[in-house]
Amino acid sequence: MIPAQIQSRTAASLAAVERALAELRRGGIVVLRDENGAAGLVVAAECCGPVAFQRLQGLAQNAPVLVTTRRRAEAIGMEIPPHIAGGMGDTNKPITLDLPAGVPVDIILRPHEQGTDQARHVALRHLSRPVASHAPRIAETAIELAKLARLLPAVVLGPLTRDPGNKRRDWARDQDLVYVDAADVLSYDDTAARNLQQVAQANVPLEGAENARILAWRPSDGGKEHLAIVVGEIDPTEPVLIRLHSECFTGDLLGSLRCDCGVQLRGAIAQIAKEGSGVLLYLAQEGRGIGLVNKLRAYELQDDGFDTIDANEQLGFDADERVYAPAATMLTRMGIKRVRLMTNNPEKIAQLSRYGIEVVERVAHSFPANGHNENYLRTKALRAGHLL
Numbered sequence: 298m299i300p301a302q303i304q305s306r307t308a309a310s311l312a313a314v315e316r317a318l319a320e321l322r323r324g325g326i327v328v329l330r331d332e333n334g335a336a337g338l339v340v341a342a343e344c345c346g347p348v349a350f351q352r353l354q355g356l357a358q359n360a361p362v363l364v365t366t367r368r369r370a371e372a373i374g375m376e377i378p379p380h381i382a383g384g385m386g387d388t389n390k391p392i393t394l395d396l397p398a399g400v401p402v403d404i405i406l407r408p409h410e411q412g413t414d415q416a417r418h419v420a421l422r423h424l425s426r427p428v429a430s431h432a433p434r435i436a437e438t439a440i441e442l443a444k445l446a447r448l449l450p451a452v453v454l455g456p457l458t459r460d461p462g463n464k465r466r467d468w469a470r471d472q473d474l475v476y477v478d479a480a481d482v483l484s485y486d487d488t489a490a491r492n493l494q495q496v497a498q499a500n501v502p503l504e505g506a507e508n509a510r511i512l513a514w515r516p517s518d519g520g521k522e523h524l525a526i527v528v529g530e531i532d533p534t535e536p537v538l539i540r541l542h543s544e545c546f547t548g549d550l551l552g553s554l555r556c557d558c559g560v561q562l563r564g565a566i567a568q569i570a571k572e573g574s575g576v577l578l579y580l581a582q583e584g585r586g587i588g589l590v591n592k593l594r595a596y597e598l599q600d601d602g603f604d605t606i607d608a609n610e611q612l613g614f615d616a617d618e619r620v621y622a623p624a625a626t627m628l629t630r631m632g633i634k635r636v637r638l639m640t641n642n643p644e645k646i647a648q649l650s651r652y653g654i655e656v657v658e659r660v661a662h663s664f665p666a667n668g669h670n671e672n673y674l675r676t677k678a679l680r681a682g683h684l685l
């Protein structure tokens with residue numbers, strides 16, 4: 298049993314992050330502070346209007362800067378000095394750029410909108426080379442906030458003076474600004490995953506799997522639910538046939554042929570039904586965790602010739618931003634510890650094992666190409682290590 302004060306601390310931490318995400322999405326300013334007192338004002342670059350920008354400029358101690366990921370900076374052809382670039386594996390390190398007066402903040406985003414070399418050159422002409430960040434942890438957390446809000450990983454950051462006395466929260470309240478602690482942002486995914494609650498359960502007979510139930514699991518911040526589709530009677534003393542399916546609005550609902558999600562979804566239910574029992578976890582992590590809107594942006598880039606991995610990276614994301622902690626929590630709560638996992642993705646096997654779920658067998662789960670998704674399937678095999 299978790300003590301009540303810890304529960305309420307957890308709920309408060311999740312709620313603070315949720316408020317910050319909503320604020321960013323509507324173009325508002327968020328005050329971010331780390332445990333050492335470093336602080337900054339954050340507005341998401343893609344939502345930053347003139348009113349928010351001027352307010353941020355007025356409140357900040359120094360001139361606002363643009364922060365994006367190293368991937369994004371490199372994608373627009375920016376040279377990153379070695380002392381700022383970080384190590385080889387540091388491709389998602391935040392990169393701080395001076396924002397010269399009069400340069401619109403969305404300049405860093407335009408190359409994806411227009412997808413042209415010309416837009417790249419305009420961005421490069423206006424933005425100088427990266428500078429050292431006044432507070433690297435604040436920059437890193439601001440990027441994490443933008444990603445959690447399913448926005449592009451680029452923010453305007455207004456530096457604030459160090460606040461050893463923990464007065465920032467009161468200051469933010471006085472200014473009527475949303476405040477969040479960096480530690481709450483960085484632990485958000487894990488905290489939300491550990492605190493899933495089952496909130497509904499109903500019989501939903503499916504075509505080809507009439508003995509099906511859907512269980513809905515809600516993170517305690519009120520975020521989007523994950524679903525478990527249970528077919529037949531599972532026996533947790535034996536390895537259970539499991540499919541981890543990441544939400545794909547276009548493939549699952551519309552039957553998009555750009556990917557293989559639709560056939561994989563229906564194919565998984567059919568196979569589970571054929572074997573008698575099993576669980577499909579329908580995970581709220583659309584677009585490999587970047588959200589539907591960013592996936593559509595990635596599709597635009599793919600139409601310009603980038604593959605599915607490069608397109609994510611052009612936008613500043615990692616190739617795959619999914620987390621599997623919610624999946625592990627749901628399986629554990631259902632008493633499932635050993636699974637036969639239907640997947641071609643070795644990362645899913647590694648992640649479940651990391652969270653203590655034993656994958657006793659991988660069950661291959663591939664379907665023929667459909668005339669539109671050959672490149673997508675080839676890229677997953679060649680570049681993401683998917684097994685055939």
Ligand SMILES: Nc1nc2c(ncn2[C@@H]2O[C@H](COP(=O)(O)OP(=O)(O)OP(=O)(O)O)[C@@H](O)[C@H]2O)c(=O)[nH]1
Pocket residue numbers: 541542543544545546555556558561582583584585586587591592595596605609639640641642645662677683
């Ligand atoms: N960012 C991005 N996401 C995509 C693209 N195409 C499909 N997706 C998303 O990729 C995810 C596919 O998930 P899955 O089929 O569960 O996973 P997988 O990594 O292919 O692995 P297995 O199917 O288990 O072998 C869904 O969330 C889709 O929305 C794309 O081009 N870009």
Ligand SMILES: [Zn+2]
Pocket residue numbers: 545547548549556557558559
């Ligand atoms: Zn899909």
